[in-house]
Amino acid sequence: MQVDYEVIIVGGGPVGMMVAGELALAKVKVCVLERLKETTPYSRALTVHPRTLEILDMRGLKAKLLERGKPISTTHFAALDTRLDFSVLDSSSNYTLIIPQHDTEKVLEEWAKSLGVEIRREEEVVAIHQDQHGVEIEASGPNGKAVLTASYVVGADGAGSIVRKQAGIPFVGKNATFTAMQGDVVLKNPPESGAPSYFNEQGLVMIVPLPKGMHRVVLIDTERMAVPKEEPVTLEELRTSLLRILGDDFGISDPFWMTRFGNTTLQAQRYREGRIFLAGDAAHIHFPAGGQGMNVGLQEAINLGWKLAAHLKGWAPDWLLDSYHTERFPINTALLTNTQMQSLLFGSSEFSPSVIALRNMVSDLLQIPEANYRLATQISAFNVQYEPVGEMPSHVLNGRRFTELNLRLENGECQNAYELFHSGSFLVLHFGSDERLDEALDWSKYKHVHVVRASLAKGAANWHDVHTALIRPDGYVAWAVSQEESNPLEAIRKGISYWCGHD
Template identity: 35%
Template structure:
């Protein structure tokens, strides 16, 4: 066996996953066909739940230092979708280039002991009863085979792993020829993150915080051009002028490109010993900035389950819960990002007026405003199904809370990648290799067993050994 787990693709998702596994002591090989850092910075919006996931790995402060936080998104020139009401330590969106996230995750993964095979491309795989053989083309164009207990395809939308595992990727093309540019502006937009859809098309503007702005737009009048067609700065300025009444003095683009979007989701996120995560599992329009965020949360959901399976203490069916829990989240993201983009692309003046009025009124209604921020953007409210009879909080994200004395916060306790048992009671012995015991500052809180991804496994007042044995295997 070359590795216990082979992760294919060193994008943000593969890096987070491989780092988690290596930190837990798993032998991980990360196969990446690139030899250089990716020149593309597609993602730039990091949402609150992702910040929490990074906080649980001790990376939130470093990530925050790479970008700029914005309080929300101004849509259609008058509708504010604010994040300030979000619960938790990160009530905003962080705007930072995707390569900053990748740099931090790569550093963490290498420090944790991930074996990185750069310049190696996976060409296929075969599943056996007890292992998977992964076929790899080396930089010298020789064929080689890696063997592992499990394989995760984090190899993007054209995933070879997904294809080789026979996982279907149904869906359809949505938008053609979106234009993207990183530019300078002489005049700062009045609200820092904004989108507007008008008769001619739509324009979205986001600040990186270092003087550069990301502009994404679509021109209805120019038809659907191939991705290779050059982007004209004058066209961007013209469209921005139509959407905002000014082009903000746009100049000096450092990167201009076109892209298209599909809406597709893997029929299943698991086939035997093979899993898919991130863009290999779901792709959609970038409206709402959901792709990388959703993928990082896929990785956080899967990593501890693989650790449990490799170590031999996974409860029956645990690996299947990855698909059960994350597939519905991916489906919801496809739906909501599709709604945003279709709203931005409306051509009929009547429908645009209706959109502006309805969304303006809806965002003044507190429960709707909170639902959009919580459910549709930040990822904060994703809740996994709980077994019948479980405590009503089971499956929910556990909010960060203070621990007794100088022990810090729950999310700091989760940095060990283990379950956390929060209880003022004396815990039963035999699980300390898999479970961190903490005492909450509020000693009136009921006992809770918190999964390594920060969701609630169990809450109650009774016997602690039962939930520990149920979730974390027999006492050692």
């Protein structure tokens, strides 16, 4: 079947743009269909977390976000008084970047466009059919109906995903039990401390400073928790709730955007159906606690992109494409559990003295550095470790996040290893001077693998014994072979052919 595109992405939100960019890096012919004329100015997400900053750094995008956002060294867990300390994480991205989703989307869209992605706005997808040869998409726009074809489709079309529905993938979990409110507003007399949270028997209030002198006010009012999500929020409602919970409305006025959201917690039963994949909110939704939804969506976009590209370019090993679901599904299951736990601490079931006592106890426990660190690595996604695959010798680095190594290259220059990922290739890092590496394989057959000989310019935990490591395009260690290995070249040969197939 002659197709118009190798991949069509439905939905040009942050996740769709990221998948599109990843595919375009690998020279895949890709098109994004987005129903909106332009990126919405109303930003749901405000936080970009450490691991997301790292992967964006690998694509040369972090600096662009830093120009528009404000770093803070902590994040919250269930709006408890003790915040999670990101500053202790082993990364130069050890902070939360406060940046409106609108700005993040703009950066991703510009990147995707610069790589040649075709973005068709004001095209709403209304029907999808797949067979063994390809996928046909019907889209409706100002110029009428269009029918487009592709080898594969990625549904990045948000919570109500038509792609998920048409693919017949069940969305499984729990419906909302309460709703919360949020307003991006002007506060004439804002609280003095930066981003305070308040919790009492009447409800919860969080206040976050925004650019341009605005503030985001998030509220759970015990008397408004049963209001349906669809009912618009009014300024008067926000003012009344603030007064009821705190006895102060902070001089609230001039709402830019107000919305209501619930704790619906659902996950797609599978992330792939034939030629159709799901990513981002199309695959999972949850109470937006701890600012994680967009972050995990971007992390799965980078997981999917290179695998789908590898398949389309013909070098992917058989198991690779399905590893998208295998790797990401359990991570998102844990995410949904995490946000449900936070909802309980947020008072989803009761705002009683015993919940207040529980919150105080958890908050106290988070003052223990190890406990704080444990949760910080969860929310930052630094704890993600993919199950090692292939018959490789075991190494503590296998499956782990690739940290930002400071390398000394053969020409004596130092380089941050993340800069070697701008093109989205695999990276083989060889430490030492084993001349036989060149003969181990016909490297010229592996155009998607970048081989670098280097030494560590600065010590890094767990790397001291590494002879050679293969780093995946999404920044996880596929395998590392130790200098103690009896036949390192044989292990490397096996590891490359298992992961990188052939051109």
